[in-house]
Amino acid sequence: MDLDLSLAAPDLTARLVDIESVSGSEGPLADAVEAALRRLPHLAVDRDGHAVVARTSVGRAQRVVLAGHIDTVPVAGNLPSRRERGLLYGCGSCDMKAGVAVQLRLAALVTEPGRDVTYVFYDCEEVEAERNGLLRLSRSRPELLAGDFAVLMEPTGGVVEGGCQGTMRAEIRATGKRAHSARSWLGINAIHEAGRILDVLRDYQAREPDVEGLTYHEGLNAVRISGGVAGNVVPDECVVTVNYRFAPDRSAAEAEAHLREVFAGWEVAVTDQAGGARPGLADPAVASFVTAMGGTPRAKLGWTDVARFDALGVPAVNYGPGDPQLAHREDEHVEIAAILECEARMRAWLAG
Amino acid sequence: MDLDLSLAAPDLTARLVDIESVSGSEGPLADAVEAALRRLPHLAVDRDGHAVVARTSVGRAQRVVLAGHIDTVPVAGNLPSRRERGLLYGCGSCDMKAGVAVQLRLAALVTEPGRDVTYVFYDCEEVEAERNGLLRLSRSRPELLAGDFAVLMEPTGGVVEGGCQGTMRAEIRATGKRAHSARSWLGINAIHEAGRILDVLRDYQAREPDVEGLTYHEGLNAVRISGGVAGNVVPDECVVTVNYRFAPDRSAAEAEAHLREVFAGWEVAVTDQAGGARPGLADPAVASFVTAMGGTPRAKLGWTDVARFDALGVPAVNYGPGDPQLAHREDEHVEIAAILECEARMRAWLAG
Numbered sequence: 001m002d003l004d005l006s007l008a009a010p011d012l013t014a015r016l017v018d019i020e021s022v023s024g025s026e027g028p029l030a031d032a033v034e035a036a037l038r039r040l041p042h043l044a045v046d047r048d049g050h051a052v053v054a055r056t057s058v059g060r061a062q063r064v065v066l067a068g069h070i071d072t073v074p075v076a077g078n079l080p081s082r083r084e085r086g087l088l089y090g091c092g093s094c095d096m097k098a099g100v101a102v103q104l105r106l107a108a109l110v111t112e113p114g115r116d117v118t119y120v121f122y123d124c125e126e127v128e129a130e131r132n133g134l135l136r137l138s139r140s141r142p143e144l145l146a147g148d149f150a151v152l153m154e155p156t157g158g159v160v161e162g163g164c165q166g167t168m169r170a171e172i173r174a175t176g177k178r179a180h181s182a183r184s185w186l187g188i189n190a191i192h193e194a195g196r197i198l199d200v201l202r203d204y205q206a207r208e209p210d211v212e213g214l215t216y217h218e219g220l221n222a223v224r225i226s227g228g229v230a231g232n233v234v235p236d237e238c239v240v241t242v243n244y245r246f247a248p249d250r251s252a253a254e255a256e257a258h259l260r261e262v263f264a265g266w267e268v269a270v271t272d273q274a275g276g277a278r279p280g281l282a283d284p285a286v287a288s289f290v291t292a293m294g295g296t297p298r299a300k301l302g303w304t305d306v307a308r309f310d311a312l313g314v315p316a317v318n319y320g321p322g323d324p325q326l327a328h329r330e331d332e333h334v335e336i337a338a339i340l341e342c343e344a345r346m347r348a349w350l351a352g
Numbered sequence: 353m354d355l356d357l358s359l360a361a362p363d364l365t366a367r368l369v370d371i372e373s374v375s376g377s378e379g380p381l382a383d384a385v386e387a388a389l390r391r392l393p394h395l396a397v398d399r400d401g402h403a404v405v406a407r408t409s410v411g412r413a414q415r416v417v418l419a420g421h422i423d424t425v426p427v428a429g430n431l432p433s434r435r436e437r438g439l440l441y442g443c444g445s446c447d448m449k450a451g452v453a454v455q456l457r458l459a460a461l462v463t464e465p466g467r468d469v470t471y472v473f474y475d476c477e478e479v480e481a482e483r484n485g486l487l488r489l490s491r492s493r494p495e496l497l498a499g500d501f502a503v504l505m506e507p508t509g510g511v512v513e514g515g516c517q518g519t520m521r522a523e524i525r526a527t528g529k530r531a532h533s534a535r536s537w538l539g540i541n542a543i544h545e546a547g548r549i550l551d552v553l554r555d556y557q558a559r560e561p562d563v564e565g566l567t568y569h570e571g572l573n574a575v576r577i578s579g580g581v582a583g584n585v586v587p588d589e590c591v592v593t594v595n596y597r598f599a600p601d602r603s604a605a606e607a608e609a610h611l612r613e614v615f616a617g618w619e620v621a622v623t624d625q626a627g628g629a630r631p632g633l634a635d636p637a638v639a640s641f642v643t644a645m646g647g648t649p650r651a652k653l654g655w656t657d658v659a660r661f662d663a664l665g666v667p668a669v670n671y672g673p674g675d676p677q678l679a680h681r682e683d684e685h686v687e688i689a690a691i692l693e694c695e696a697r698m699r700a701w702l703a704g
Contacts, residue, residue, distance in 0.1 A: 165534060169583055181595045182517060182654040184571035185558075191574035191592070192554050198547030206537075219536035222543035223587065224580030231521055231575050231595060231624070240543070243533045243583060272583070302534040 001028055003036040005108035009343045010088060010336045013101040016070075017081040017090040023071040023131070026050040026123040030070060033121050036104065042111045043119075046144055050123035051133040053144045054107055056116050062285060063116040064350075065150035065314065067134065067305070068100045069125030076330045087333045094334040095327035099153030099320035102343045106350060113350045115285075118147055125305065129274065134305050138312060149285040150309040155322030158338055160290050161300035162214045162279025162317050164307055168244045168255050169223070169272040172197050172263050179234040187234035191227045194238040198222065200262060201242070209247045212281045214299035216247035220262070241271070245301070248276035248310075277307040280315025292349040293319055353380055355388040357460035361695045362440060362688040365453040368422075369433040369442040375423040375483070378402040378475040382422060385473050388456065394463045395471075398496055402475035403485040405496045406459055408468050414637055415468040416702075417502035417666065419486065419657070420452045421477030428682045439685045446686040447679035451505030451672035454695045458702060465702045467637075470499055477657065481626070486657050490664060501637040502661040507674030510690055512642050513652035514566045514631025514669050516659055520596045520607050521575070521624040524549050524615050531586040539586035543579045546590040550574065552614060553594070561599045564633045566651040568599035572614070593623070597653070600628035600662075629659040632667025644701035645671055 001019055005012065021029040030050040037045045043054040050070070072092035081090030088098075100121065107119045122133030129135060137145055174194040179187025206218040220242060227238030246255040252275040260268050280286045281297065290297050300306070300318050309316035321338040353371055357364065373381040382402040389397045395406040402422070424444035433442030440450075452473060459471045474485030481487060489497055526546040531539025558570040572594060579590030598607040604627040612620050632638045633649065642649050652658070652670050661668035673690040 167534070167584075180654065181571060181573050181575060182519070182597050183569075184573045184597070185569070189553075189573050191577050192550055194577070195547055195550030195554055198544055198550060201541075202544050202547055217535075217537070219533060221533050221536045221541050221586055222579075223533060223583050223585060225543050225546070225577050225590060226580075227574075228576030228578075228593065231593070232519075233575060234573055235575065238577060241580065241583070245534050245536070302532065 001032045003032045005036055005104055009101045009105050009339045012104060013093065013098045013339055014081045014088060016097040016101055017093050018079065020075060020079060021071050022074050023124045023127045026071050030123065033070065033104070037107060040108060043107060048137055048141055049133065051137055052121045054119045056113055058113060058116055060114065060116045063118060063147040064285065065118045065120060065145060065147040065309070066103050066106065066153060067120040067122065067150060068096050068103050068153040069123065070100055070121050071123050071126050073126050073328050078330055078332060086336050088336055089331065089333040091332060094155050094322035094332050096154050096320060098322050098334045098339045099155065102321065102339065102346060103153060105343055106346055110347060110350045114352045115350065117350060118144070120145065134308050138308055142312060145312055147314050149283060149289065150306070150314045150316035151289065152304055152306050152316060152318045153320035154304060154318050155320050155324045155327060156318050157323050158321060158342060159295045160293050160297040160317050160319045162281055162297050163248045163277040164300040164302065164304045165216055165248065166246045166250070166252055166255055166276035167274050167303045168246065168252065168259065168270060170242055170259055171269045171271055172240045172242060173267040174238045176234065176236045178229065178236040181232045181234055184234045189234045190236050190238040194225065194227060194240055197240045197263070197266065204262070207247065209249055211247055211249045212279050214279050214281070214297065216299045217301055218247055219245045246276065248278045251275060274303055275307060276303065277310030277316060279317065283315045286315050286317060289317065289349060293345050353384045355384045355456070357388055357456055361453045361457050361691045364456060365440055365445065365450045365691055366433045368449040368453055369445050370431065372427060372431060373423050374426050375476045375479045378423050382475065385422065385456070389459060392460060395459060400489055400493055401485060403489055404473045406471045408465055410465060410468055412466065412468045415470060415499040416637065417470045417472060417497060417499040417661070418455050418458065418505060419472040419474065419502060420448055420455050420505045421475065422452055422473050423475050423478050425478050425680050430682055430684060438688050440688055441683065441685040443684060446507050446674035446684050448506050448672060450674050450686045450691045451507065454673065454691065454698060455505060457695055458698055462699060462702045466704045467702065469702060470496070472497065486660050490660055494664060497664055499666050501635060501641065502658070502666045502668035503641065504656055504658050504668060504670045505672035506656060506670050507672050507676045507679060508670050509675050510673060510694060511647045512645050512649040512669050512671045514633055514649050515600045515629040516652040516654065516656045517568055517600065518598045518602070518604055518607060518628035519626050519655045520598065520604065520611065520622060522594055522611055523621045523623055524592045524594060525619040526590045528586065528588045530581065530588040533584045533586055536586045541586045542588050542590040546577065546579065546592055549592045549615070549618065556614065559599060561601055563599055563601045564631050566631050566633065566649065568651045569653055570599055571597045598628065600630045603627060626655055627659060628655065629662030629668060631669065635667045638667050638669060641669065641701060645697050
């Protein structure tokens with residue numbers, strides 16, 4: 001399979017969509033991306049599993065990292081790609097092969113950038129974190145991800161979304177004492193006790209802090225509840241799994257301390273956590289990027305891989321073509337005009 | 353396998369325990385019971401599946417039904433039977449082969465009872481209601497269960513337990529609206545909504561009504577709770593399964609109406625119900641039985657097969673040797689003295 005990087009970005013997007021690359025099966029697409037990039041003499045290309053990294057070496061004072069994942073969620077009868085009324089449909093069109101097409105176009109066209117550029121194409125973003133290609137690179141080849149600033153080209157509707165909120169899951173456990181339900185007063189019903197946990201959740205006032213000029217919006221929600229032994233038994237345990245989404249002015253450790261304070265008196269077991277990322281808008285490189293892309297930047301509320309750059313000390317924002325609400329849907333699609341606009345703005349900024 | 357009904361009741365209990373009869377595998381024990389009863393010329397014996405019914409026909413004005421199940425819960429390393437310090441150990445010793453041994457002894461010894469007697473030995477009491485042998489008999493051969501009064505010889509600690517409470521299970525459903533947990537304010541969390549269901553349960557005041565001189569004690573408990581879609585989704589459904597144990601002054605229909613009133617505003621789906629049984633202590637036959645057995649009768653709080661007799665229009669009580677708390681345990685056992693006392697009291701009452 002061959003990728004012609006002289007194709008217009010929407011045509012290149014269609015080509016990328018038609019090379020199926022569900023998480024774990026990115027090999028053919030990674031091969032095509034690698035081959036196309038190796039034909040470009042101004043780039044140094046590295047391969048790591050199904051990830052490809054290409055770098056300019058113009059000797060500029062600054063380096064920007066443009067990153068995108070090449071995998072998709074499972075195909076849902078939405079391949080091959082098709083065009084209709086200015087929209088390009090297909091699995092991965094919006095999330096995020098349009099962004100990847102822009103990366104590839106920039107890699108091919110901007111041979112003398114005003115900042116050095118590292119293009120990262122990685123695998124397994126749509127599955128569990130331990131398989132994530134960017135995580136793997138950050139452990140095995142962190143030098144490949146070095147830079148002054150990073151842009152994750154996920155769909156953001158063409159507006160810069162700064163940083164991201166962190167996420168933490170914890171199990172809050174209510175306990176009781178078993179008894180036969182015909183003599184329930186001999187026991188203590190743990191499900192009834194869990195009502196007090198739900199009271200806390202219902203009364204919780206979520207913060208909406210301003211962080212570097214962006215307004216984040218936290219949330220604390222039960223995402224699972226489970227309790228019960230048998231139809232005739234007063235249960236002795238009920239577990240509420242909560243998901244705390246926290247703004248990037250709190251570290252994961254601070255978020256955990258907050259959760260333990262909110263649920264003081266209960267057993268709290270954190271099962272999963274990922275810190276957020278500050279937007280870094282005070283950084284001159286970030287500020288110039290925001291200005292160049294236009295529009296008013298907003299806070300990223302969901303967790304994204306910008307947090308991995310943050311952990312590496314690289315300020316990062318999210319910016320790319322496509323409406324994020326359309327990701328993972330059967331009718332996933334992207335506006336052709338949005339791909340072209342993103343390419344034009346990025347190209348102008350990189351050249352500057 | 354041969355059953356010698358001239359054995360003392362504790363020895364006969366041990367013999368019964370040693371003939372394994374887990375629910376569904378009662379054949380050998382039913383055969384032994386049938387063969388032993390058929391040797392007694394004063395009894396007319398019927399067989400239905402693994403159930404055996406034997407009846408005297410002395411022509412008395414009244415007929416009493418003595419019923420017991422011959423199946424047990426699964427063996428738990430507690431066979432064969434063994435004796436230690438006045439106790440007989442083994443699977444089914446307490447629940448309820450001691451009671452069955454008393455039935456068999458009475459069947460053999462009381463050839464000229466003061467009331468005609470029907471002895472019912474039935475299968476599959478320890479499993480789902482639809483397999484219950486007494487239910488099967490009540491549908492296929494109801495004439496075999498006819499009588500003025502019935503005693504279910506389940507373990508009651510040697511005290512008459514009158515009637516039984518009914519039981520009803522229902523699913524109470526809280527609904528909401530799905531959303532990504534990073535933007536939880538766009539959804540309505542059904543688990544949080546279920547907190548109001550748990551509030552109702554916590555605030556519920558259970559009745560303790562007097563029914564024919566016995567004090568029952570109701571209960572309304574969550575026995576299961578379940579909700580959640582994924583770790584990053586505000587869930588749109590949460591189901592609380594409640595078990596309502598209701599006194600026999602309420603019919604199942606009245607109990608259901610009560611539940612629907614308590615949970616007005618929610619979707620309520622009754623999944624399982626069984627009406628209770630009034631104690632019938634005003635009935636002269638029941639009253640004479642209570643006097644003969646001694647002690648102060650108390651209300652049966654758990655549901656038992658007396659409800660099936662109640663449904664057939666036959667007043668019924670529970671009375672038998674053994675502590676019901678010991679049923680279904682690995683260390684299940686029965687006091688040997690309790691078996692002998694039960695036999696003696698029943699024999700005296702039947703002869704009178």
